[in-house]
Amino acid sequence: GQQLNQSPQSMFIQEGEDVSMNCTSSSIFNTWLWYKQDPGEGPVLLIALYKAGELTSNGRLTAQFGITRKDSFLNISASIPSDVGIYFCAGRDSGGSNYKLTFGKGTLLTVNP
Amino acid sequence: NAGVTQTPKFQVLKTGQSMTLQCAQDMNHEYMSWYRQDPGMGLRLIHYSVGAGITDQGEVPNGYNVSRSTTEDFPLRLLSAAPSQTSVYFCASTARGEQYFGPGTRLTVT
Numbered sequence: 126g127q128q129l130n131q132s133p134q135s136m137f138i139q140e141g142e143d144v145s146m147n148c149t150s151s152s153i154f155n156t157w158l159w160y161k162q163d164p165g166e167g168p169v170l171l172i173a174l175y176k177a178g179e180l181t182s183n184g185r186l187t188a189q190f191g192i193t194r195k196d197s198f199l200n201i202s203a204s205i206p207s208d209v210g211i212y213f214c215a216g217r218d219s220g221g222s223n224y225k226l227t228f229g230k231g232t233l234l235t236v237n238p
Numbered sequence: 239n240a241g242v243t244q245t246p247k248f249q250v251l252k253t254g255q256s257m258t259l260q261c262a263q264d265m266n267h268e269y270m271s272w273y274r275q276d277p278g279m280g281l282r283l284i285h286y287s288v289g290a291g292i293t294d295q296g297e298v299p300n301g302y303n304v305s306r307s308t309t310e311d312f313p314l315r316l317l318s319a320a321p322s323q324t325s326v327y328f329c330a331s332t333a334r335g336e337q338y339f340g341p342g343t344r345l346t347v348t
Contacts, residue, residue: 156335158335158336158337160339165342166341167242167328167339167340167341167342168328168339169339170336170337170338173335173336175335213280213281215337217335224269224271224286224288224332225271225286228280228281229280230278230279230280231280
């Protein structure tokens with residue numbers, strides 16, 4: 126099956142710093158999604174990407190659908206303490222079901238005030 | 239519009255007991271799915287459904303049953319709970335390629 130590698134596994138940063146994380150897949154994807162999970166809650170969809178090269182922002186968050194269609198990036202600018210949580214990437218491969226997603230194992234972000 | 243709801247929020251079972259985790263969505267989504275989340279393992283798909291009356295197995299289906307009698311509801315049944323099923327369970331529904339998660343059920347099997 127598909128493999129989706131997410132890095133880094135964890136990050137410790139100071140408030141105000143920018144953050145970057147990425148996911149790479151072993152196959153071509155036609156959709157990339159980025160989620161955030163707060164402690165004790167379910168993942169919440171942050172950004173959805175549908176076209177190679179697409180760059181989409183949601184406030185201080187910016188995500189890109191890689192041109193090779195095998196990777197995606199999430200950037201957070203000027204981090205604040207409430208950015209703490211686990212960030213997941215998820216993708217749908219071009220040959221698979223229209224609904225099933227493959228998930229990365231997450232990036233745990235800690236922001237020191 | 240409540241989105242995806244799950245009950246209970248927390249549950250403790252003894253080994254061998256059975257129970258049903260409830261999931262409901264009010265968005266009229268055809269596709270629903272169940273995941274379990276374990277430390278270091280990410281989200282793993284247990285079962286999914288592409289519509290009422292249609293279900294299929296995901297990555298880790300053993301020990302779990304599902305049914306989909308209505309578009310809104312997608313319950314997950316543990317037939318005989320085992321300590322290996324201690325986990326956090328998430329239900330999700332999907333539309334337009336975007337998947338929306340419920341708040342989760344934290345299950346402990348002793």
